[in-house]
Amino acid sequence: MSAQDKRLTAALDLVRRMPPVRIEQTLEELVDLVPDLTDELLNTIDQPLQAAKDAQGNTYLNCDYNRDGDSYRSPWTNTYDPPIEDGVMPPPHLRTLEVAANDLFNSYREMYYEGGASSVYFWEPDNGTGFAACVLFKKTVEAAKKGLTAGFWDAIHVVEMRPVDKETAHYKLTSTIMLSLDTDHSTKSTKGDASLKLSGSMTRQAEEKYAGAKDEDHLKNVGRMLEEMENRMRDSLQTVYFGRTKTTVNKMYRMGGASTDKMKAELAQALQKELGK
Amino acid sequence: MGDESELTDAQKLTLAKNFILQSPPAQQLKVVEDVRALVGTSVLTQQHELSMLKMLNTKEFAAVSLPSGEKILLTPHGELPDGTFLDPSSKQVVSVDHVKLACVNVQPMDAALLKTVEAAAQLRDPIDAAMRAHVEEVLPTGAVTTYGSSSASGMEIICCVAVLNSELANYCAGRWWGEWKLSCSKGGNVGQLTGTIKCNVHFFEEGNVQLTDGGTFHAELPLTGDVGEAFAKKIALFEIEFLTKLEEIYATLSEQVIQSLRRRLPITRTKFDWEKHTVAKLAMDLQTQAGLR
16 A cells, blocks of 8 residues: 555544544544645545525535535536636536436425435546436424434435446446434433534445436436435434444443343243253 | 645644544544554654543543452543552552553552542442442443542542443444542531533444433432432432433434434335436426527
């Protein structure tokens, strides 16, 4: 491994261990520490999405893929804010696809998210064939209504499409979902500070080959893959956030008492022995 | 690279310390290794590393096993000016390897130290015994260290408990720690009991998910009768309240809240119709474009 690779590996390992609630600061600090890896770090490390409003009042989501310098492009108006000259634009055929995809995933968002915001950005992949796109969703908790202090769900899906032959295409999907929940943990006897934060992100990849040559095939294929992925990841997040963390707490603190647990185990063992006779 | 915004060594060291002090449970040496790879050993010297690990171990009540097999916790209340740690139970002073979290030497307390420890023993010892029994029951792999001090105005007992759950092969680790202080003024018959519960869990398979939970508690404790028993009972009550509330919070978050963020299925209970929507959108867009021409 080169010295640079070694540092990138170390930086990414750190990101996996530092508190997810301060991912933005962690990323900033890493960029300060290893400025020569800035591009790699910004490309690889997902950050919570920021929402913005364009001149027509549409909400859009910002990420590294709609950024040029300090300006961000709205997928609805196709203009940069703050305005810049010669900002990076998708080529016309990808812009057509981008417009359709924004409409399409906006309908998908309505069905699954019942609110929130979505944005889709297209660009030409480095090798020139096919396309690359990212599909973003953001939903914020109505904190007061749900009794929370704060909370959000951010989904970042990056898709790469590469034609295999005249009839089939290869799709690679990398999905990250960030889920963060923040709530009060007061009880009858607490006085002052009592809070619970459950936050973090999970990333998964999928690769598929489907029949697909026309734009509408690609949109359908990407849509189905993304829906499948989001549904599976939602289940995983639920298991990890509310199952795995809880199991770990229960392993440390035995509410029933260790001697009760031991007695139960002994009883079960005795019973098994009895039945085994 | 190498521009004017390059950090100074002192700034790098501050960031290094930041990272190390935020290590998730049982992974501080991995974090140190990563940080070392980023800043280099000329910035993060072995001496810095040791002092940062010591800070972290003391902050999170790391446990160290004594040659006797008993465990003590490293806490700010037991740290002596020469960097050794106090064990009021065995009346010894312990030197610690902060990297390996191991005991390197134990020495009996000197007369002066022994005298201060014994001055609070009448209250410390029964609280320590009752809390050990409590911890054995509810935090069976945990440890307890109780400190006492006495002054002209009264007595102060600080009881620290901690447990670490390390399952790094399963990408999971957790830490639970509590710090409980009983302040009694001279001649008073009610003491002030305050303290905190903290609980962190880290899960890092295909991601990084962390639970950071905690609460500060307060109660008055009568100083008549079996104070040790009453102390441990109060702590047990706080802990049960805390965990019962945790169950309630989890029940709400795992159902209503997550469903309000992103539904499991659309309200129609059927998946999105990509066929229908895609054809409709593309047709519409082509029309719009045709209209614009």
